[in-house]
Amino acid sequence: MNRIAVMRVWRADLALGIGLEHASASESALEEVFLGIETADGITALAEVRGNGAYATGADTATILRQTQEIVAPALLNCALDEASQRLGSLPVAPLVSALADSALHDARGRATGQPIWRLLEGRGAASIPVHAQIGFCTAKEAVIRARAAARAGFRRLKLRVGRPSPEADIAVIYAIREAVGERMAIAIDCNGGWDVETAGRVLRAIEPCAVAWAEQPTPAGDDDALRHVRAATVIPIIGDEAIRSGRDIDRLARAGAIDGVHLKLEKAGTVAALIGLVERARAAGLTVFLGQMDQGRLGSSMTTHLAAGIEADAYELWGFQNVTADVATGLDIRDGAMIVPQGAGNGMEVDMTKLELVGEFG
Ligand SMILES: [Mg+2]
Incomplete structure (x- = not known):
């Protein structure tokens, strides 16, 4: 059983050449949050979501960081990689927080089995x-x-x-x-x-x-x-x-x-x-x-x-x-x-x- 041993969170702002300007946003940079997963077998995985899009996602950067630390990490650490997505689905967190963690879990499962994520989903694999x-x-x-x-x-x-x-x-x-x-x-x-x-x-x-x-x-x-x-x-x-x-x-x-x-x-x-x-x-x-x-x-x-x-x-x-x-x-x-x-x-x-x-x- 490949267990989740370590989880890490990073931040980075991605500057925009043309600012994001629409009825709900006026931003010159995207505030990104990254979640890393490391398994006991040494698989490392990484995922990214945006924190300054709460008008659509309902969760800002502070919420992502807090819920990841207080709810997601305690629930998923030591969990078997193959069982983690299901456990994640039952946690009381914002959908954006689940999306970040499940993206990292899919990356980890893909890397552990040598397959792209679309193949894990049994996709048709359009080029x-x-x-x-x-x-x-x-x-x-x-x-x-x-x-x-x-x-x-x-x-x-x-x-x-x-x-x-x-x-x-x-x-x-x-x-x-x-x-x-x-x-x-x-x-x-x-x-x-x-x-x-x-x-x-x-x-x-x-x-x-x-x-x-x-x-x-x-x-x-x-x-x-x-x-x-x-x-x-x-x-x-x-x-x-x-x-x-x-x-x-x-x-x-x-x-x-x-x-x-x-x-x-x-x-x-x-x-x-x-x-x-x-x-x-x-x-x-x-x-x-x-x-x-x-x-x-x-x-x-x-x-x-x-x-x-x-x-x-x-x-x-x-x-x-x-x-x-x-x-x-x-x-x-x-x-x-x-x-x-x-x-x-x-x-x-x-x-x-x-x-x-x-x-x-x-x-
Ligand atoms: Mg839209």
Whole structure:
């Protein structure tokens, strides 16, 4: 039995070349937390999540550090590697904290058996997975420059952040991008809950001629009626993101006819097993399923890439590191608008540990 002998927590800030600017965030760096696992047999594993995305995950950096130290480490130390994910699933911690630990456990199990994580999930092992390029808040002129650059780089889909103070500015940017990239590029929008019902209905109807593929979280989470009214006001498919944190949310919103699909993330689901459960629940409810992630570094993004290669969904958002200027990890790359799936054992990534600050050691 391969037992977990030591757990360590590190921190690092990843600077962004283009800041993260949308209706719920204005950040110049990603606050990343790393969890390392060392087994009695000498297997070392590492995982990453982002701490400054509590608007979507519900947990900040301090919560991740505290719950990892006080709840996760005492429960998992000396636990057999093969039994640890199941034990983790029963702990009273934030889903983001479970996601961090389960990512490290999957890396450890992959490295212990010489298999990539997607193979542990019995995935089909796609060599590459198409993703979309993201465009945050910026002027219409800048958005056009970024959209054209994405088209040149081989992307076939853009996701544009909307919900800025001026709805007219949102409309102008969407029209400008559609005109610049032509009909072959799919354009989706993500409002991060930034509109009220009236604004959402008005803007979505105004941009229907732009053939928008979907609109993510047009109104704030927690107001099912708002989503339902918006969905009834437009032909653009409505996708729930911040509103979806549990299977109950999926069932309730589907029953209410408030959404066409869900954007699921390990960071919101908790464990891999919980995420697979949500995917199955959404499919059973007849919903479109998008699998994505928070903006984060390459190591964190690698976990979602393995999940995407291992779990069937309708579309994937895997390129969270696109604006990170100096990452601590290597081994994950994007080519022609598609993420290259790592083939090495575990997450298949290499991390420069000299760039991380050790903040806790347990065991
Ligand atoms: Mg979203």
